[in-house]
Amino acid sequence: MIQMSLIQIDNYGPWTVTPTPRNESDLQILQAELYADVQRQFATKKGLVFFTRFDNMLAVTNGINREDHFRIQRSIRNRYPITISMGVGTGKTPYESQKIATQVLQEKGGAQSSDRKEILAIDSLVNKEDSYVQMAHIDINGVTESLTDNVPAFDTNFMVNKAQHYLMTELIKKGALLFFIGGDNFMSPCNGLSPKQLKDIIEKIHKEIGIKHKAGVGRSDNAEDAAYSADLGLEVIRQGNNKEIVHVFKDE
Template sequence: MIQMTLIQIDNYGPWTVTPNPRNESDLQILQAELFADVQRQFAMKKGLVFFMRFDNMLAISNGLNKEDHLRIQRSIRNRYPITISMGIGTAKTPYEAQKLATRALQTKGGAQSEERKEILAIDSLVKPEDSFVQIAHIDINGVTESLTDIIPAFDTSFLVNRAQHYLMTKLIEKGALLFFIGGDNFMSPCNELSPKKLLQLLEEIDDEIDIALKAGVGRSDNAEDAAYMADLGLEEIREGNTDELIHVLEK
């Protein structure tokens, strides 16, 4: 079972324009610093946060209990001009877990409600003995030599975005999520997705849009170790130690 936490800035939309629109550069700094801050706090407990839309972030939070979440909320409130609410859900697939987390928070009030402040809405927490996280670290082949060093930067970015959209479209059908993590890299929390099925999806994308992908898959009882195993799996492929497009490692 995977546990996911939705982290949402309270009443952020109205705040960005009250009393007048705030400088976009300042908002970007706030969002980037909040992401780094929340990431550091989840990482202390082996969680992993994805920035998603910045005002809404999703974390794999296996290993974090109610008090851990409350402490993060308090710490943010003490140091930032905004507060954060959270919803927590647990399920067999990441898609289902974030759905439960979202629904729990939605029932406590809207993202732009003035009344809703620093809510912690818990649908479900994972039991230690049921805790399981599978992550795929997916990477585009040869981006540096075929694109980064040759075509305009924006064109490379556009292509990476296109790969992301195709991956998301196929993965969501399997209950898996996909997040851009920088460069030409994506991470997919993908409990319940078999490596065989993932391989099939990657091959389909190569056929459809001519973008070659590979993936390391990691499994553990927490996000940090699962992601690290996925990184090691990807290194195995990059170093040519395997001819497969997918390499699975467990810890």
């Protein structure tokens, strides 16, 4: 079972334009620092947060309990001009978990309701015994040589965004999620996805748009260790000159 938390800034849209639109650079700094801050706090308990839409962030939070969530909310309230609400759900797939996490929060009121504030809505938490996270770290083969060092920066960005769109489209069908984590890297919480299925998706996208990915897969009872094993899986592929497409890392 994978546990996911939705972190949502309360009534953020209206705040950004009250009384007049706030300076865009200030909003960008606020959002990036809030993400970094929430990440650091979840990370001390081996969670992993994805910036998603910045005003709505999704996190894999196996092993992180009600009090931990509450303390993060309190810490944000004390240091930011905004507050956050959270929903928490668990499921067999990441898609299912975030769906439940969203629903329990939606039931408490709308994101732009001025009444709803600092909600902590927990549908369920994963037990230690059932805790299981599968992560795939996916990147694009040879992006620095073929793109970064050769085409305009925005074209590279466009290609990475295109890859993201195609990966998301396929993975969501299997109950897996996909998040951009910078550079040419994506992280996919993907409980329930087999290495074969992932390989097929990567090959399909290669045929469709000519972009070649590779993926390291890691498994653990928490997000941090699963992501680390996925990183190691990717290293194994690199050491083998990218001949493998998917490598599931296992400690021996």
